[in-house]
Amino acid sequence: MTAATAEKATDDPHGYSARHLSVLEGLEAVRKRPGMYIGSTDSRGLAHCLWEIVDNCVDEALAGYCTHIGVTMHQDGSFEVVDNGRGIPVDIEPKTGLAGVEVVMTRLHAGGKFGGVSYTASGGLHGVGASVVNALSARVDVEVDRDGATHAISFKRGLPGEFATPGPEGRFKKKSGMRTIRKVAKKTTGTRVRFWPDLQIFIKDATVEQSLVMDRMRQTAFLIPGLTIDVRDERGEEVVEDTFRFDGGISEFCSYLAKDAEIIDVLRLQGRGHFTETVPVLDDQGHLTPTDVERDLEVDVALRWGTGYDTVTKSFVNVIATPKGGTHVQGFDRALVRVLNEQLRATKLLKNGDENVIKEDILEGLTAVVTVRLPEPQFEGQTKEILGTSAATRIVQQVVGRELKKVFDNPPRGQKQPLRAVLEKVVGAAKTRIAARTQRDNQRRKNALENSALPAKLVDCRTADDRSELFIVEGDSALGTAKLARNSEFQALLPIRGKILNVQKASVADMLKNAECAAIIQVIGAGSGRTFDIDAARYGRIILMADADVDGSHIRCLLLTLLYRYMHPMLEAGRVFAAVPPLHRIELIKPKKGQDKYVYCYTDGELRKKLVEFERKGQRWKEPVQRYKGLGEMDADQLAETTMDPQHRILRRIRIEDAEEAAKIFDLLMGSEVAPRREFITAGAAELDIERIDT
Structure with missing residues (x-):
């Protein structure tokens, strides 16, 4: 590249060269990017400035030189922190030629906490605390009691000097070095720092809440047994003061x-x-050397x-x-x-x-x-x-x-x-x-179950309106007959094998693992338990169709227990029914005109009554009278006529008149406590008609 070309590139307004780089010296970097040092320029950052000054006093207390700290929040918005520690050094630091106070307040990464000689344990570490507060303050006044005198210096936005008048807006003369303002006893030592936050840096509403300061100072007093901390807030209509000291420590x-x-x-x-x-440790030549x-x-x-x-x-x-x-x-x-x-x-x-x-x-x-x-x-x-x-x-x-x-x-x-x-x-x-994890897993399993495809054994109907009925059928043998007997327009069938799980005794997890219970919840499609939504139910009615024997009664009871515990609203709405299949069939010999050849009886009492009636009328019947052992013994026409055809069937609606009493009965008959159930059976044994027992 020629010299002319290089000169042209340098003058290029759209180029990028060394003259575009900014070098921030001293405390300029802090004022340019305050968030890097105090986190933010709102109330949180302002509080951080106060903590930086307080922490310097606390370090003196940790080292065993300070027994008292005072924090004052003045009415003019300034903050003052006082301690009776050793006082910041006021003698000349040889490398810079400045007083120790001026070095601490104006130079980043300068302080007594690097070499491990002045402080074995401290809160300030990076040597930027006091200097950062100085950089972000419109005015800082520092007074140090040491060597029989009070030494003072002021700063305006990080520059050392002297104010002629009170407050941050007073006349300021830039001047390096300390000034002696009074004599004190030789044994008197300590440091006083008062700073006015710079409103050019902090947002207008930035403030330090009184409760925050009280909590922080109380906490510090707990952590350093024997340290006394006074807090004074002059900002309100009344001055608030408190003192913290705790000898019991943490x-x-x-x-x-x-x-x-x-x-x-x-x-x-x-x-x-x-x-x-x-x-890294500085050696005598000023080089950083890695040291163990x-x-x-x-x-x-x-x-x-x-x-x-x-x-x-x-x-x-x-x-x-x-x-x-x-x-x-x-x-x-x-x-x-x-x-x-x-x-x-x-x-x-x-x-x-x-x-x-x-x-x-x-x-x-x-x-x-x-x-x-x-x-x-x-x-x-x-x-x-x-x-x-x-x-x-x-x-x-x-x-x-x-x-x-x-x-x-x-x-x-x-x-x-x-x-x-x-x-x-x-x-x-x-x-x-x-238990909570198990409950969550069960809920996830339940949701997955409710959202999965319908079981293959479901024989569904074509309509989905209020007329639709779901028959829960006992056994696959009855299912075959029921398929032929049903009206496929609005009657659906779901077979179950034998006796389902007694959910009154089982956990939710066991219930969801049970194939029959899971299939019923899936098919009804409205969820279960607390998530059950009756409006989402796929069928207007649920009809339990089991054999007219003891096992059939037990199966109905188990199904009702499932519905009561996990689909309660269906029972409350009166949408659950029990089919009533016949128990006996009488086949008449040469029935009279208009008389049905087959007469169905639903109870033993009804059978006896019919037989007496036929005998009185001289009507003969075929012996023996057929007793149905199960639904599978009926052909499709008989099942439709007696149990499934809405024109002829008998249904028992399952109602809950007294929910509390129903809960007690379910718990008594189906719960895990055996003794109450045994007492119930024993007490009712005398009322049982022995002839009704199938033995």
Whole structure:
């Protein structure tokens, strides 16, 4: 390419060259992309700025130098955080030539938490907290009590200097370096930071709710026993103040979080572990060198089980909340599952062949606070919501597993029975889960069954209006005769083999597995149980057609039990009938004019009455009188005339006049309790006509 060509390409307005690249220096990057550092520019991001300043004070408390923190929300929209820690260094940092405060507030990734010397465990890690707040504030005032004096410096949108008047809009003179404003006692140390959020950055409605600050400060006081935190809100019509101090630590926090009655006292599980981590470290020449560093990780867990079903788990790393968990919570969960399963097997609450309990079973009714402390933890993102240090999983699992096993093996005084109650609660939760899963599987199976093709043995009719009738026929032999006897326009036939399942005793799963019950539900086509829709039923009437004997009565009873339990609306609507086939047939010899040759009787009493009547009239009949043992003994004409032809048949409508009484009768006659049924049979035995028994 010639020089002329290169020059032309550079001047090309549509080209892309180095002059199009932007280089953001210092805190410009934070102001350009604030969401990258604080998540958002709404109320959540504003609260994050306050937490960044508070967390610096908390780190001093963790290190053992701070016993008091004050948080004030001023009426002018500014926030002030005060502590009595060592104070941010005010001497000159040799590499930059700036005071320590100015370095911390204006340089990204600068602070006392990188080398592991100033803080063994801290919430701030990346050295961007204070500098990010400074970049996103219209004004920041910092005062440090140290070395017998109060040192001060102000910043306007990240630039150091001095304001001549109060407030963020006052006259500002850009100036580097600290100024001394008063003398204090040599032993007096601490830091005061007040910042006014920049309205050019945050949305108009961004605010930090009082309740959010109160909850956060209460939580911090729980996590650092002996630390006193004062909160003051001056923004409303009345000033609201509160003080938090909890000497009981996370045990007290666990009790505070739990809303249900306890099954067991709060258990405290503590321990520590070691791991090696490879991190880049600056050498004397300013080069980053990968170095193996030995780390200590402290584990402190408080947990208790209550009578409720909700789970509350709070996790923290160096008192920084990790609402989305992380590797430490994974270790805690794994330890719980392993130890609880071992104890359930040891106490025989879980037998051979039983499924292991899972995390969800164990967490039911559990309140837990999981805290770990370690230098330079690895988080996913500046917002520190998830711990990523992989070694935490192993160490927390080991500590929690070991200490929890000790509790179960050697229960504290008075805790043996409560520990047993915890195991029983976990087993109960597992059984409930398995039952719910079974119910879902049954529902899926039922839906698949209801939507599948109709069974091949169905002999369907041509019409689908209210006239349509479904005859549920006992046996294949009767089906052959019924096919010839029916009116195919509106009468459908479904044969069943023998006695179907007694669904009063069986579970839903067993009912759906039964071929006969499944076929009946499929053919009617309106679902079953709670999902039954009577408007979707394929037939206007259901007619039970069984033999006129004891077995036939039993089959009708079993079918009615199925209809009562799973298709109740059909009975309520009066759309279920029982066919009444004849029991006897009298064949007359030389019948008189207008007299039928065959006379059908439906009961033994009716037969006796007819025979007496014929004898009185001198009418002879063929002996012996035929007694039908089943529907299959009739020919098609006889079955049509006596049982299926609407012009001549007799149907009994099955009604439920008293639903409660009907439920009791079904439970008595068909339920799983044998004793009440035996009493019923014994009590009614004296009323039975022995001659009616087929023996």
